[in-house]
Amino acid sequence: MPRRTLPSVKRFIAAVALLAMALPCGAQGPGASDNGKPVRIVVPVSAGGSADKLARILAVKLAERWHQTVIVENVAGGSGTIGAAQVARAAPDGRTLLLGGEGVTLNASLFKRLPYDTNHAFRGVIKAVVSPQILVVRPDLGVRSFQDYVTYTRRKPGELALGLPGNGGIAHVAHEMLARQLGIRVNYIPYPGGGPATLDLLGGHIDATLITLAAVTDYVRTGKLTALAVTTPYRSKALPQVPTMAEAGVKDFAVESWQGLLAPAGTPTEVVERIYRDAAAVLADPATHAQLEEAGFNVVASNPRELDATLTRDLPRYAAVIASAGLTLN
Numbered sequence: 001m002p003r004r005t006l007p008s009v010k011r012f013i014a015a016v017a018l019l020a021m022a023l024p025c026g027a028q029g030p031g032a033s034d035n036g037k038p039v040r041i042v043v044p045v046s047a048g049g050s051a052d053k054l055a056r057i058l059a060v061k062l063a064e065r066w067h068q069t070v071i072v073e074n075v076a077g078g079s080g081t082i083g084a085a086q087v088a089r090a091a092p093d094g095r096t097l098l099l100g101g102e103g104v105t106l107n108a109s110l111f112k113r114l115p116y117d118t119n120h121a122f123r124g125v126i127k128a129v130v131s132p133q134i135l136v137v138r139p140d141l142g143v144r145s146f147q148d149y150v151t152y153t154r155r156k157p158g159e160l161a162l163g164l165p166g167n168g169g170i171a172h173v174a175h176e177m178l179a180r181q182l183g184i185r186v187n188y189i190p191y192p193g194g195g196p197a198t199l200d201l202l203g204g205h206i207d208a209t210l211i212t213l214a215a216v217t218d219y220v221r222t223g224k225l226t227a228l229a230v231t232t233p234y235r236s237k238a239l240p241q242v243p244t245m246a247e248a249g250v251k252d253f254a255v256e257s258w259q260g261l262l263a264p265a266g267t268p269t270e271v272v273e274r275i276y277r278d279a280a281a282v283l284a285d286p287a288t289h290a291q292l293e294e295a296g297f298n299v300v301a302s303n304p305r306e307l308d309a310t311l312t313r314d315l316p317r318y319a320a321v322i323a324s325a326g327l328t329l330n
Helices: 006-022 050-066 078-089 103-110 146-155 170-182 194-202 217-221 269-284 286-295 304-325
Strands: 039-043 070-074 096-101 122-137 161-164 187-190 208-212 226-230 256-264 298-302
Touching (some): 039 050, 039 078, 050 070, 050 096, 050 208, 050 286, 096 122, 122 217, 161 170, 170 187, 194 208, 269 304, 286 298, 298 304
Parallel strands (some): 039 096, 161 208
Antiparallel strands (some): 122 226, 122 298
16 A cells, blocks of 8 residues: 555545534534533423423434433423523533523513523524414313304303413413403413323313413314314414414414523524524424424424524513513512
8 A cells, every 4th residue: 555645644634624524513412522411401391291392302303413312301380480590590501401482581571580681591592483372172161163262251251260381471471362352251270381281171170271282283183172273373284174363253363482492691602503503404304394293383493593583572572462461470
């Protein structure tokens, strides 16, 4: 074998370096340089709801790309503020992420005091999905349509037990908007997440819930729950037979929720961009994309700048709605 000259050795080293740069960035995930320390995705609600489902799908696929452990940790309580506070206090190294949504901005107006400053606590990584909220009831309630629901709640004001996936969350705000527009009143029953609310509804302990569609898709398909309407101005591909609230007679009504990943403020831009690229690649995978859409999510995979813009835009928007409705949490 001919002996390499110095220039050829240099060319060889340069070629190896270029090859390494061309490898998928997911091969080195957050924490790869720290002895493979696990990445934590904190879900600030109980297991079983839509946020939990999304987090676990992302965790499995990101772990495959990064060749390291990705842990989903449910930290329920405080309407999502306890889990959010853990992430806000975490080291800004990309190894602790929040599976957040519009609750991050809602809580800024709902609570007089928070253990973090919402405006400066987080960096957007990726808005993964957007989803309708869907109003569902137990089949034996005798309510078959949204108009039936309105009639029932007007005839029996304050009697219908409506489970909420969180006190003061998007479902609470959306139903308050409905109640004011339609002149109805229900008995709100808050839960630490969509999973417990759904279980109590299936068990007949409450009458209805307004919840992220992906949390109850299978129960609607199998007839265990009756779907009345979705809150978005468009029907869901997962449950196309369910009308929008605007179609059901609530003029100009539109509420859309989102879920995605946020990192602690101070996380380096290159780390945020790396996680975004890998998460976006996961969401673009045809099998994963189809799985999420089938569950009732709409995959968007917005970049960090777009998510930061969403947070900035929604803070004053939701503050106005919450102040008008007189909602507050302690």
